[in-house]
Amino acid sequence: MTDLILWGRASSANLQKARWALEETGASFELREVGGRFGGLDTPEFGALNPNRLVPVLQHGELTVWESHAVVRYVAAAFGGTELWPEAPKDRAAIDQWTDWTATTFQPAWIRLFWLLVRTAPEKHDRSAIAAALEETVAALRMMDRQLDKTDHLASDGFSYADIVAGVSLYRLTTMEIELPSLPGIEAWHGRLKQRAAFDKTVCISYEELRARAVP
Numbered sequence: 001m002t003d004l005i006l007w008g009r010a011s012s013a014n015l016q017k018a019r020w021a022l023e024e025t026g027a028s029f030e031l032r033e034v035g036g037r038f039g040g041l042d043t044p045e046f047g048a049l050n051p052n053r054l055v056p057v058l059q060h061g062e063l064t065v066w067e068s069h070a071v072v073r074y075v076a077a078a079f080g081g082t083e084l085w086p087e088a089p090k091d092r093a094a095i096d097q098w099t100d101w102t103a104t105t106f107q108p109a110w111i112r113l114f115w116l117l118v119r120t121a122p123e124k125h126d127r128s129a130i131a132a133a134l135e136e137t138v139a140a141l142r143m144m145d146r147q148l149d150k151t152d153h154l155a156s157d158g159f160s161y162a163d164i165v166a167g168v169s170l171y172r173l174t175t176m177e178i179e180l181p182s183l184p185g186i187e188a189w190h191g192r193l194k195q196r197a198a199f200d201k202t203v204c205i206s207y208e209e210l211r212a213r214a215v216p
Contacts, residue, residue, distance in 0.1 A: 002028045002029055002030050003059075003060060003061045004022075004027060004028065004029040004030070004058070004059070004060050005029065005030045005032055005058070005059040005060075006018055006019060006022065006029050006030070006031050006032070006056055006057075006058055006059075007032050007034050007046070007049065007055055007056060007057040007058075007059070008031070008033070008034065008035060008055030008056040008057070009033050009034065009035045009036045009037075009038055009055065010031075010033070010202075010205055011036065011205055011206070011207055011209055011210055012035060012036070012055055012056070013111070013168050013169070013172070014054075014055060014056055014068035015035075015055050015056045015068075016168050016202050016203050016205070017056075017068045017069070017071070017072050017164055017165050017168050018056040018058060018068055018071040018072055018075065019031065019056075019202040020164050020168065020198050020199060020202040020203060021071075021072045021075040021076060021080070021084065021161060021164050022075055022079070023197075023198035023201060023202055024080065024083075024084065024164070024196070024198045025075060025076075025079035025080045025081075025084070026079075027075070027079040034046060034055060035054075035055045036209065036210075037209060041053045041054070041055075049064055049066070050064075050066040052066065054066070056068055056071055057071075058071045058074065058075070060074075060078070068165070069099055069100075069102075069103055069165055072099075072161050072164055072165060073085065073099075073161065075161075076160075076161045080161070083158070083159065083160070084159075084160055084161045084164075085160065085161055086158075086160070091155075091156065094155040094156060094162075095155040095156075095160045095161060095162045096162075097155070098147075098154045098155050098162040098166065099161065099162050099165050099166075102162070102165045102166045103165075105140055106137075106140040106141075106144070106166060106169070107165075107169070109133060109136040109137040109139075109140050110137045110140070110169050110172070110173060112133045112136075113130065113133035113134055113136075113137050113176075113178070114172055114176065116129055116130045116133055117130055117176055117177065117178065118172075118176060118207065118210060118211050118212070119210055119211070119212050120212050121212040121213060121214055122212075122214050123214055124212075134178055137173070138180065138181060141173075141180070141183055141186055142181075142183070144166065144185070144186060144189075145183040145184070145185040145186045146185070147185070148185030148186060148188065148189045149184070149185045152188075152189070152192065153189065153192070154166055154167075154189070159192075159196075163189075163193065167189070167190075167193050167199070167203070168203055170186075170190050170193065170203070171203050171204050171205070172207060174190070
């Protein structure tokens with residue numbers, strides 16, 4: 001029985017970050033599904049794990065960690081060797097920089113787009129809001145694209161946890177009903193990520209259960 005437990009649901013983008021990181025390290029863990037159709041977030045037991053009542057939550061023995069980027073960073077430090085989070089402070093700085101930018105700029109934009117387009121019923125779509133969210137998302141993608149014109153991955157030529165927290169967006173962005181401009185750097189990066197078994201296993205997951213349906 002493993003002492004490493006990940007709480008969440010497979011279709012959660014934030015859960016996917018943590019699960020992808022764990023799969024990359026080869027660490028043995030148990031996924032306990034809560035949230036969405038599984039429920040359980042309103043129980044006293046889950047509230048004791050995370051007072052925000054959100055996923056993911058990682059338990060490692062007596063340690064409990066919540067907030068997806070904190071979970072990914074812990075996994076990288078505890079199990080990832082030097083690949084996901086190198087030892088040199090100057091190398092870590094670039095990884096942390098792009099991770100924080102993802103949290104403050106990129107993810108709010110693309111998640112807003114996803115909610116407006118997928119998690120909102122078609123008859124309630126606000127086309128102007130969708131267009132604004134798409135514009136904001138594309139602006140962030142262009143910024144990443146300029147970086148990826150210089151490096152193979154987001155923080156450097158090497159794969160790191162910055163690629164995990166930002167790259168988790170790519171399956172949804174490339175399968176939603178939107179038109180993206182030509183972004184050669186992003187496209188090449190996406191191609192490299194798709195070669196990773198952990199990306200395919202944890203990120204390329206149907207989100208149909210999250211789609212809002214039209215009212216009959």
